[in-house]
Amino acid sequence: MGNRTMAKELYDEMQHRGLQPDCVAYTTMIKGELKLGDPSEAIGMKEEMQAKGFLPDLITYNVLINGLVKLGKLDRADELLQEMRRNEYVPDHVTYTSIIHGLLMAGDLKKARDVFYDMKEVGIHPSVVTYTVLIHSHAVGGMLKHAIAYLSEMQNEGVLPNVITCNALINGLCKERRMFDAYNFLAEMKKK
Template sequence: MYYKACKLLGLEKNPSIVFYVILAYRDENSVASVKMFKVALNLCRAAKYEKLGLWLLRKMKEFNCRPDIVSYNVVIRLVVEKGELDEAMELMREMGLIDLYLDMITYISMINGFCDVGRLEDACQLIKCMKGHGCLPNALVYSTLLDGVCKHGSLEKALEFLGKMEKEDEDCRPNVVTYSTLIKGFVERVVI
């Protein structure tokens, strides 16, 4: 839906439309809602405009709208996709300051971002951090990490993670995604 809206609005050619709509709300003293901002943030996500998404997140406070976990996750994902991991980490810290608890989506976005740029140690640290904050990693989290290890690390390390997963509780046990990720990693490395 958001991709179609982006096309209809011509956001690819003119991302400032969202910017001007928000400013018009402010200039006319119109009431804005968190939902309106979420729609605008999802338009930014669909068009891959991280700077505009970050600007929107900051503007929410001006309209007495408290950003929620979904708003932050959209912007974190946008920032991570642009490779701005330090900015994304800062957003995570900011969430903690306003009593928003990081969820599985936040962690998966960050782990994926660290893996994409080969920062595997940072990705592993996030899994430890998750556990420390009571957000227990599941098979999807480990599969995301395994994908990064297969791309940038060693296949031996990937097998080591697989072994750890097999010893974890049911939510962390390897599944079809896990095995497909490993097979793909091995095939791409021409090991099989």
């Protein structure tokens, strides 16, 4: 709570001295509220920001959406995604990956896949993080066939798997007692 109090005091002091926070300052405060688990305060900060004439930018929206997803507030995150679009902001791979991750955490793999393919359809290229969250969720969820398909698609798109991606697939293979396949996959990745 001390950090929130200090932040509030600094904010009040800025106001008292006639200094108005800008988009970056508001986004930082929004991120802090979300880290403290207070989505209402974070949304309130966004609304205050807008009332003072500062429009949220892509980073502000991504911070809000990612924070809300982490707090399990998928409906609110989706509302912000729709608001972004209405305000003519183009969601990027960070925005989409946050939504996909939230859907996967909620167990809605089908909707996560739909969002993933919508992302690609509008021309947003998935990052290694996007593919990794899909591979991990499918591998640990017993849908190894899908995880392997995402890995193949990822490589075909020229996106290189990282250590986390490889670990997710190896864990999925081991979970299904496919040790030989896990070993072969590891050996193949070491060659690259």
